Amino acid sequence: MNLTEQRCTACRPGAPRVSAAEIAELHPQIPAWQIIEVEGILRLERQFRLRDFREAIAFTVRVGEEAEAEGHHPALLTEYGTVKVSWWTHAIAGLHHNDFVMAAKTDAIAAQMGTV
Amino acid sequence: MNLTEQRCTACRPGAPRVSAAEIAELHPQIPAWQIIEVEGILRLERQFRLRDFREAIAFTVRVGEEAEAEGHHPALLTEYGTVKVSWWTHAIAGLHHNDFVMAAKTDAIAAQMGTV
Numbered sequence: 001m002n003l004t005e006q007r008c009t010a011c012r013p014g015a016p017r018v019s020a021a022e023i024a025e026l027h028p029q030i031p032a033w034q035i036i037e038v039e040g041i042l043r044l045e046r047q048f049r050l051r052d053f054r055e056a057i058a059f060t061v062r063v064g065e066e067a068e069a070e071g072h073h074p075a076l077l078t079e080y081g082t083v084k085v086s087w088w089t090h091a092i093a094g095l096h097h098n099d100f101v102m103a104a105k106t107d108a109i110a111a112q113m114g115t116v
Numbered sequence: 117m118n119l120t121e122q123r124c125t126a127c128r129p130g131a132p133r134v135s136a137a138e139i140a141e142l143h144p145q146i147p148a149w150q151i152i153e154v155e156g157i158l159r160l161e162r163q164f165r166l167r168d169f170r171e172a173i174a175f176t177v178r179v180g181e182e183a184e185a186e187g188h189h190p191a192l193l194t195e196y197g198t199v200k201v202s203w204w205t206h207a208i209a210g211l212h213h214n215d216f217v218m219a220a221k222t223d224a225i226a227a228q229m230g231t232v
Binding site: 053054057060061064067068073074075076077078079080 | 169170173176177180183184189190191192193194195196
């Protein structure tokens with residue numbers, strides 16, 4: 001089952017972070033995302049380009065709706081013509097399988113909306 | 117006339133940045149905002165606390181509507197329970213009177229919405 005079709009699972013402190021082997025398997029499914037480290041915590045990050053500010057807000061709202069539906073919440077940096085989306089799991093201070101699921105769902109929203 | 121009642125004026129490259137004297141006059145009208153420097157460019161920045169993710173998105177949308185109405189656009193970092201708003205003027209790579217007007221309007225939206 002590809003990532004886009006998966007749902008987030010409940011995630012509590014103590015849940016396992018993704019292993020290096022899992023990252024090697026999952027990252028190719030969301031190749032446009034960078035794995036970056038911010039204050040010692042790994043995140044998935046991708047910047048999307050939109051036509052203008054209004055479209056950027058619309059994209060933020062759509063990703064926000066998906067986040068609410070899955071109970072897993074990103075950081076969204078919305079500016080004129082761009083939205084930078086970051087996924088990580090606060091409860092485990094790192095990357096969980098859920099973050100890869102949400103990144104794939106974010107890509108699907110971008111494809112639907114026709115980001116530039 | 118206080119800042120909240122003012123409108124943004126057209127701003128082009130070459131328009132004047134606010135002077136130190138103007139900053140000294142305007143900043144006390146938006147005391148919760150910090151003046152920070154990012155990559156050599158001054159910005160106004162304030163973090164707002166909201167109840168949850170849904171409220172953070174709602175606040176982002178409201179500030180976005182005001183930005184569209186005035187034709188002046190911020191950076192909005194939306195996370196669970198917080199929105200960090202940054203105003204500066206790309207065309208002059210610094211702070212314009214407009215940024216103080218928009219910061220005051222952002223405070224007014226926060227007061228209306230009852231941020232925590």
